[in-house]
Amino acid sequence: MAGVLKLDIQESAEELKLLLGKQATPTGKERVQALYLLKIGKVKTITGLAEILGRDISTIFRWFQRYKTTGLEGMLTVPRNQGRKPLIPTPILETLKQELHQPGRFRTYSDIREWLRETHGVDASYKVVHETVRYRLKVRLRGCRGKRRSSGVRAS
Template sequence: MAGVYKLEIAESVEDLKQLLRAQKSASDKERIQLLYLLKSEQAKTVQAAAELLGRHRVTVQEWLRLYRQGGLVGLLTRKPCLGRQHSIPQWAQDALSQRLQQEEGFNSYGEICQWLENQLGIVSPYKTVHQLVHYRLKASPKVARPVSAQQSPEQVETYKKTG
């Protein structure tokens, strides 16, 4: 009969039920639930198990392959997602963060780009530098704001105390 799996599940139905309750993440719970469905014969085929879990048949077959190769440990371990490397290395980000904390700061993001190129030898687009400084380092260039000539220091202090 097509679709019938050939896999011996070592754990008992009760063990799988306890494991199912103990799982913290939804993905681990799904994987244990697959074994439970097959062991308790609620699903006779891989296709039936996939439909009950709301997953594609190929995904379920991949989980069963992991179980076949490494048991429960193999089924529940996943490779960490590394993602893309940052265009500005961590050491340069640390140096920039220290420089941003100094009093003189920068006048603009363009000036930060030039500092990176001149001091650290890193050429990076304006958009990348802006995203790094604004969103990841949670900083901004320190721009001196103009002060009105008509403003008196006494009024400023009064406003600070009452406002």
Template sequence: MTTKKIKRREELATMLKRDFSTIYRWLRAYKQGGITSLLTVKKAPGKTPHILPEVREKLIKKLQEPEGETSYGKLQIWLEKECGIKVSYKVVHDLVHYKLKSYLFRPKTPKQ
């Protein structure tokens, strides 16, 4: 079995079916920090949350109150007044409904 020697980065990119810029990044990482740097898996920083953990805890306590809140709009206003953060209706809805899996209090209407 013969081994083909790669002489140019473009050849390596073609052989590995990777973009040239990827090969460049790999080689740069290896030159800067050796094999350890090349093999380190980096975690993307991600998006900064709109509602910080301490405010989220206040919101959870608010949602647990017996009388409860009746609308996401009211929660949006509460967050601005009580916690000093201005977030969109969608941010409040998505956090409460999807992430916290909480449902707002709906007063029962009497049957007629």
């Protein structure tokens, strides 16, 4: 019969039912429920399971492939994305941190941008450099802040 799922579920129906109640995330509940429905014989095909769970067939197939290779634990762990890679790599950040602690090394964030471009070939925007230095490295530049304009009126 086409679409019949051949999956050897190691856990008993009772174990799966208990595990279903212990799941903290909706994703985990959904995956354990898929195994439970197959184990008790309520569903025989991936298509039927997809209709009940409201998921695409390929999603359920991917869950079961992970179950076959890594077991129940592997199926329940949801891989987290690492996010975007920082524009300025960590080794360069360490070097920059050392350079920032040298008095008078950089006066402005533009100086830091130029240093990054010339020394390390990193072309970072002013915003990236400012946020990295100020908030990630927690360093404030003590350079010249420019002349303040006075209104021409002196306080006496």
